[in-house]
Amino acid sequence: MLLLVLTLLTALGSCLVAGVFFAFSSFVMGALGRLTARQGIAAMQAINVAVLNRSFLGVFLGTAVACGVLVFVALLHWNDPGAGLRLAGALVYLLGAFGVTMAFNVPRNDRLEGVSPEGPEATALWSRYLVEWTRWNHVRTLAAVACTVLLAWSVWGRA
Numbered sequence: 020m021l022l023l024v025l026t027l028l029t030a031l032g033s034c035l036v037a038g039v040f041f042a043f044s045s046f047v048m049g050a051l052g053r054l055t056a057r058q059g060i061a062a063m064q065a066i067n068v069a070v071l072n073r074s075f076l077g078v079f080l081g082t083a084v085a086c087g088v089l090v091f092v093a094l095l096h097w098n099d100p101g102a103g104l105r106l107a108g109a110l111v112y113l114l115g116a117f118g119v120t121m122a123f124n125v126p127r128n129d130r131l132e133g134v135s136p137e138g139p140e141a142t143a144l145w146s147r148y149l150v151e152w153t154r155w156n157h158v159r160t161l162a163a164v165a166c167t168v169l170l171a172w173s174v175w176g177r178a
Contacts, residue, residue, distance in 0.1 A: 028085065033082050033166040033167045033170065043160075044160050058136075060144075063148075079120075082112060083116075083117040086108075086109035093109070105173045107169050108165070119155055123151075123152075123155040124159070127148055130148075
């Protein structure tokens, strides 16, 4: 019963994270791209500060921790129904949502934070940032959706 609850809560967390990422891919970055470089950089810098809050980080990091537990349990109980799907879903989140965030999106956010919106390099950096950050955001969106689907499927026991 505990594994079922953990799996469902992890799937819910991944679903919530996917929704946030999807919003950025589908309209937030497009809206920011319509602004001048100065305005867009300032807005994204504000977003990057605001996102560091209990609710988002709790779900984002909590889901990563739960995925780590699911990986461990799946490997320990490999013959249990749904273990393969739980393992796959958890790894997809850890690598594709959490890992991509840490390896690709966060470093770009850090570079953007160090730029003055009025500086001479702002326009070129902003154009590159919009394309690269959004491309990696698509990857982590798909990974979080895939994790949700795989974990939900594991609950139905279709391993």
